[in-house]
Amino acid sequence: MSEQTLSTLSGPQASPQDLSVRSNARDRVTSALREALIIGRIQPGLPMTLRGLADQLGVSPMPVREAIRGLAAERAIDISASGRITVPRLDQKRITEILDARALLEPRAAALALPNIDRECLRQLKRIDDEIDVSLSDGNVERYMVLNHAFHFAIYERSLSDVFLPLIESVWLRFGPFMRMVYGRVGTTGLVDHHKQALEAAARGDAAAFAEAIRLDISEGMELIGDAVRDAEVQHPPPRRRRKIAAPKVTI
Amino acid sequence: MSEQTLSTLSGPQASPQDLSVRSNARDRVTSALREALIIGRIQPGLPMTLRGLADQLGVSPMPVREAIRGLAAERAIDISASGRITVPRLDQKRITEILDARALLEPRAAALALPNIDRECLRQLKRIDDEIDVSLSDGNVERYMVLNHAFHFAIYERSLSDVFLPLIESVWLRFGPFMRMVYGRVGTTGLVDHHKQALEAAARGDAAAFAEAIRLDISEGMELIGDAVRDAEVQHPPPRRRRKIAAPKVTI
């Protein structure tokens, strides 16, 4: 198999040794893979192998197996009938439905979160949003994706909902690799968001406006990438690989 | 540990050897556990063990491990920090949020499905709903839960959405054990649903009314069990077990 590897996590300002220092190898692997998926570092369609990931992460294939199995349950990773492990390619139908689901779930989570968003949290959101502007003008796609995720989930986490949060995370896991593909292709120049409207509404304590800003943030993103998707599907059909392809690596 | 086992699947008219004859042990285990969860056959809070489940299902602990890990990723099963495997107990907050998420996701899935619901499908839905009435008047809780699941998912499957369907399945997996607890406690006598309104709307091809009927079916269920939940939480606090408890078994 032509196996894919993942680019190291130690990019610009390496993440501070992963959030919690879980003793579990499995949880470390899961965290590494989830982050790689959210950021879109793993290219959809290219196969990964248990042993390959295990070697890269310095563990035995066993914890990787369990981590992959967990991600597969969330549909973040596809395991074909023959056992081939890939990040799923999304067709336009799926993309529409994911954005549809996001537009249902995330405004509600935001509304639930609003009462728990204090001034300090607002300041942090503002900081993140400022950094997003920088990353956009720099054209730094990866940094943008990290920050955009941070912005949204800084909100959703305040919902304190272990029902909505997992559902939303699950959808982002599936969407990340695709977003990365789009941004890597069409760039982030024309990208607009509704973060500032959201922050204004949040500052006013206006739950309805807050939720609506989040909904628009998602829906307009949908329109923006609509054409890119159509183009991508005709211009970049599932590559019929014939040779091994050098690919980025992942580490914990 | 006082370990829980699961009641055999071979109840009245045993399921015809599970849907697909997957060669995978893991998939068989997963199917068995998912069904047990949906029907609510596994009592929340009581620990299960990998080796115990493996013995009951006639496989090695390995496929059970992966199946459990997958279900844990969907939050259908909880694995504590110490590794204890249980079906999560739901507090009132979670229950409300689950019903909230259902009321968001399921009407949309129903609307997506409506164009794909033909006359034959409608007839089948009608048949299921008739059987539901029978099971309700019989007070057969388990059969009601199987049928109610069948009714809803016969609809949602027609959405042909592998975005909405997994999200909804995930929520049902979490909700099943709780529903069973409620029905087992307060009975199914006062139970009302909006299946017939849904079928009428579907027959008319009225997507909005169809979705609304589904939403009401969920929301009114919410009210119905509201008090039961409150009572349950004070009358049935998390039992501080001190001895082993005999519990039902599960088989493939």
Added chain:
DNA sequence: GCTCTCTATTTGTGATCACAATTACGTACG
């Protein structure tokens, strides 16, 4: 009766092995 303590048992985790299925790739043929 209740709580605490201590020990034997159980449990999840991770590693390694064997194996059937699948895939990759050089080779022959068109």
Added chain:
DNA sequence: CGTACGTAATTGTGATCACAAATAGAGAGC
């Protein structure tokens, strides 16, 4: 130059083993 084929290497699956951590349950003390 492209396609079909056959063999060798790779891959996921399942089983088994070792081990540290956690638990259960009996016993001592209050």
